[in-house]
Amino acid sequence: MNPWNTPERLALRQAVTAFTQTEIAPHLPQWEDDGLLPRELHKQTADAGFLAIGFPEEVGGVGGDTIDVAIATEATLLGGGSGGVQASLFTHGIALPHIVDSGNADLIDRYVRPTLAGDLIGSLAITEPGGGSDVAGIRTRAVRDGDHYVVNGSKIFITSGVRADFVTTAVRTGGEGHGGVSLLVIDKDTPGFTVSRSLRKMGWHCSDTAELSFDDVRVPAENLVGEENTGFYQIAQQFVSERLWLAICGYATAQRCLDLATEYAKERDTFGKPLSTRQVIRHKLVDMHARTAAARALTRAAVERSVTASKSDTSMILDAVIAKDQAVACAEYVATEAVQIFGGMGYMRETEVERHYRDVRILGIGGGANEVMRDLAAKLMGL
Structure with missing residues (x-):
């Protein structure tokens, strides 16, 4: 049997298409003008059963694999959605997997479950001004101070960075090169963490994109994702x-x-x-x-x-x-x-x-x- 055309996946395709045509496509021109998606769309999509596709049920997902994610993506775009909608509505697709893979039950309960339920918005912050694709060259520094890390630096081109409640952030906790990088989950309301500006782009207008700044931001050490220096x-x-x-x-x-x-x-x-x-x-x-x-x-x-x-x-x-x-x-x-x-x-x-x-x-x-x-x-x- 063709894995892309099982009865369950045909039903998924039809359901996502119908959702897109009624809840997304008619409003997309306004969202493009607004420069962002409404927060309530996350909850709507979660309630419809589409926001958590590809995430295990034990962390608050609805199950499915990459084929199911692909079918939902296809259906959204073919139903009149856009790449900007996909990037912004499903930013958690790049913000959460590291947390899930870490197996940290506390982080999963605080960030993964509520995000997949549509109650929180998460983003991933890796790229830095002048850094581009050089992940091993991360310069944003996190220094351990007791039960916290003190973070200083900046990030740019961060998808959903304006609306995000938390940001899974690549920081340097060790020496130079790939061996000194770690991941920290940083809450948006933490003192010293600011959205420097919302960036205007050629495309993906409905997907908010931010430049972020960290000025002596104190992040609880318990927000470290996985082991230190394995980011x-x-x-x-x-x-x-x-x-x-x-x-x-x-x-x-x-x-x-x-x-x-x-x-x-x-x-x-x-x-x-x-x-x-x-x-x-x-x-x-x-x-x-x-x-x-x-x-x-x-x-x-x-x-x-x-x-x-x-x-x-x-x-x-x-x-x-x-x-x-x-x-x-x-x-x-x-x-x-x-x-x-x-x-x-x-x-x-x-x-x-x-x-x-x-x-x-x-x-x-x-x-x-x-x-x-x-x-x-x-x-x-x-x-």
Whole structure:
């Protein structure tokens, strides 16, 4: 049986699509203008059973694996959602896994359960000004002082950083390099912790993004995630999931753009005939379909492998990197061609493809830039 089309997963796809079409898509233009999602959407999504997909029931999740996460992501985008909605509504997908894997019952009870219930919003803070993809170069410092760590430094490009109640934060607790990095959960209302500014972006307008500042922030030592100085390895273990999610967003956005462009080409008359009768447009749509199908097949194969592969299987890293690379290229190409097919209307903010055109640009930067990913792929290939 095709694991993507079991009765349960078909029902999941239909339910998420219906939720998106009624609770998200009609409000998305306003949320884009507002620059953030309403907090109540988290609770709505949790109550509908979709916020905690992929998290174990024993920590407050609803179960499921990466295939279920992929199906929900696809359905959201194909139902009229956006990459910005996915990034902001499901930021806990990168903020919580380290806590869950640590097995720390106290942290799970204080942060994981209420977040999956839609009562809290969490984010992940790794990137620093001038740091980019260099996770081993973290400079935000956490110095142990009795039962607390005193944190000083700054973070940038933090998704959901404006609305977050807590931030899983990469800090330097040891010496230079990857061996001196740790993870601390820092509550937003802790004295000295401020949102320096809310950042305006090219795309993902409905997803708030922040610059954060830490000035002698005292964090309880009990908020340490895992062992001290193991943060780099914890972060690296989650890279495969993040890159696969970005790849899923890539091919799903491409499919949505293809669907919109196809429908528009059938409806739009040019010189007395539908645009879809023009050979050049027909060939564009065929090429868009072929690239989307290829990216979807490659990514889904990697997703399926991730469900059964062990975390020590380094070949999974290569699979995720290549899937992301191909899906990003597909999304950028298809979104560009969709705007071209829409013509002048494709340049208007009222047209959905215009939003996707802006949104997909981040996919080749976030989760590891294209250039970093290709260099990593070469190393994994033994080159």
